[in-house]
Amino acid sequence: MSSEALVLFFIVGTVLVGGAILFSWYAAPRSYNPVKFEPYECGIEVNSSAWIQFNVGYYLFAIIYLIFDVETVFIFPWAVVMKEIGMRAFIEILIFFFVLVLGLIYAWKKGALKWV
Amino acid sequence: MRFDIYDFTSFTQDIDRLLQENLTPFWATVAELTIVGVVILAFYALVGLFLVYAERKVCAFMQNRLGPNRVGPFGIFQTIADLIKLLMKELIPIKHADKILFNLAPFIVIIASFMAIAAIPFARGLHAIDLNIGVFYVFAVSSMGVIGILLAGWSSNNKYSLIGAMRSGAMVVSYELSVGLSLLSIVIFAGTMQLSGIVESQADGWWIFKGHIPAFIAFLLFITASTAETNRGPFDLAEAESELTAGFHTEYSGIRFAFFFLAEYMNMFIVASIAVTIFLGGWMPLQFGGLEGFNTVMAYIPPLVWFFLKVAFVIYLMMWFKWTFPRLRIDQILTLEWKYLLPLSLINTVLIALVVLLGWHF
Numbered sequence: 001m002s003s004e005a006l007v008l009f010f011i012v013g014t015v016l017v018g019g020a021i022l023f024s025w026y027a028a029p030r031s032y033n034p035v036k037f038e039p040y041e042c043g044i045e046v047n048s049s050a051w052i053q054f055n056v057g058y059y060l061f062a063i064i065y066l067i068f069d070v071e072t073v074f075i076f077p078w079a080v081v082m083k084e085i086g087m088r089a090f091i092e093i094l095i096f097f098f099v100l101v102l103g104l105i106y107a108w109k110k111g112a113l114k115w116v
Numbered sequence: 117m118r119f120d121i122y123d124f125t126s127f128t129q130d131i132d133r134l135l136q137e138n139l140t141p142f143w144a145t146v147a148e149l150t151i152v153g154v155v156i157l158a159f160y161a162l163v164g165l166f167l168v169y170a171e172r173k174v175c176a177f178m179q180n181r182l183g184p185n186r187v188g189p190f191g192i193f194q195t196i197a198d199l200i201k202l203l204m205k206e207l208i209p210i211k212h213a214d215k216i217l218f219n220l221a222p223f224i225v226i227i228a229s230f231m232a233i234a235a236i237p238f239a240r241g242l243h244a245i246d247l248n249i250g251v252f253y254v255f256a257v258s259s260m261g262v263i264g265i266l267l268a269g270w271s272s273n274n275k276y277s278l279i280g281a282m283r284s285g286a287m288v289v290s291y292e293l294s295v296g297l298s299l300l301s302i303v304i305f306a307g308t309m310q311l312s313g314i315v316e317s318q319a320d321g322w323w324i325f326k327g328h329i330p331a332f333i334a335f336l337l338f339i340t341a342s343t344a345e346t347n348r349g350p351f352d353l354a355e356a357e358s359e360l361t362a363g364f365h366t367e368y369s370g371i372r373f374a375f376f377f378l379a380e381y382m383n384m385f386i387v388a389s390i391a392v393t394i395f396l397g398g399w400m401p402l403q404f405g406g407l408e409g410f411n412t413v414m415a416y417i418p419p420l421v422w423f424f425l426k427v428a429f430v431i432y433l434m435m436w437f438k439w440t441f442p443r444l445r446i447d448q449i450l451t452l453e454w455k456y457l458l459p460l461s462l463i464n465t466v467l468i469a470l471v472v473l474l475g476w477h478f
Contacts, residue, residue: 004145004149005149005245006245008153008234008244009227009234009244012153012230013226013231014223014227015157016157016226016230017222017226017375018223020371020374021207021219021222021372023371024205024370028203028206028370029204030206037208037209038211039211039213039272039367040276040366041276049212050272050273050274050275050278051270051273054282058285058289058290061286061289061290061450062285064454065290065292065293068458069292072293072296072297075297075300075465076251076252076300076309079300079303079309080303080307080308081307082304083307083472084307086473093465093466093469097462100462101459104454104458104459108454108455113455115450
């Protein structure tokens with residue numbers, strides 16, 4: 001089977017979740033209570049919305065990740081042909097990794113990998 | 117129609133031919149897709165139910181308890197009872213939630229795991245789709261589930277959920293690199309990204325044995341990193357119940373919660389399947405050079421049994437991790453990845469390239 005299988009799996013997943021939620025929507029009992037639909041917060045009244053300015057502590061990690069992930073995408077084609085090309089591919093990947101590790105060391109020394 | 121338990125290629129081709137002869141090409145495709153869809157749906161549900169039961173039994177075993185033992189013999193119907201209970205529970209709509217994203221999140225999580233299962237080869241000729249970029253595809257699709265988790269956490273408008281989702285994002289973002297590099301190392305050995313091709317290349321020995329120590333290190337890296345990526349203990353910070361109530365799915369009730377729960381177990385299954393396919397020889401039996409009798413006996417066991425036995429072993433390993441190690445702190449998790457696992461996997465990749473270059477592998 002070719003790539004239509006991907007569409008199939010997408011549809012099967014949608015049908016599974018949608019069908020179950022639809023069934024549950026009709027089968028499950030429902031009741032109303034003014035405080036029931038509040039978000040949970042230790043049982044006390046909700047203080048404020050959660051959609052506030054929030055210190056995402058791994059912001060720098062995400063940026064470094066972006067660089068490394070793109071590199072991983074570049075390395076995949078290299079991995080497939082490594083066996084055929086041999087020595088030249090090995091030297092090239094050494095240079096590639098050298099640049100990559102240089103970036104990692106720079107981020108490390110700058111303290112970007114420290115949790116703040 | 118020949119049904120051969122060792123090679124499903126002719127079996128699937130026969131079904132295909134049968135449908136093509138009796139129906140128009142369009143309806144034949146539709147019929148094929150329906151058959152595969154029903155089979156996959158049943159398989160998915162079965163594996164999910166079994167894994168939840170297995171986890172509870174393994175957990176009970178580790179903690180010297182009995183575990184579920186009331187519903188059916190040895191409690192095997194416990195998860196089915198749970199499923200029915202969850203289906204009959206109210207779906208609570210949260211007042212200030214972002215309704216669309218809140219409802220969309222379970223879909224994304226489940227669909228991502230479905231798409232990943234599509235590429236896994238269970239036995240020779242028994243796979244839904246055999247992509248020539250299989251490893252890359254699975255690597256890409258399996259990490260899509262975190263989008264669902266992020267959406268779930270953010271749209272709930274709940275502080276616990278938000279923190280849980282952000283942690284999950286941080287972990288996937290970090291551990292993705294080690295997963296990618298460790299998968300890549302076996303691609304260097306095999307010289308192909310096609311999953312069935314990688315399995316075929318292990319006919320005379322699994323890569324974990326053939327690839328010497330670097331392959332074994334890659335396996336360890338993969339297991340560690342993928343445990344983190346599936347949000348399982350000791351890396352289950354996204355839903356750390358002792359500090360975040362239930363993390364990203366705090367506000368989900370009834371069957372919607374069940375889907376997050378199911379997706380966690382299916383992701384575990386997918387990760388174990390990938391580990392088995394790439395490192396442990398997929399459906400290939402255990403073979404040692406020079407032991408003719410042993411090899412014959414091992415080759416007699418059907419490939420499907422081999423595949424699921426190995427998957428069960430890897431899943432057991434992951435459950436063992438969860439119930440043995442205490443949960444890590446978020447900064448410890450990020451330190452572990454960025455200062456230990458990532459440099460190690462970079463060095464290991466170079467090492468494997470060197471091993472391949474010098475022909476040290478078998």
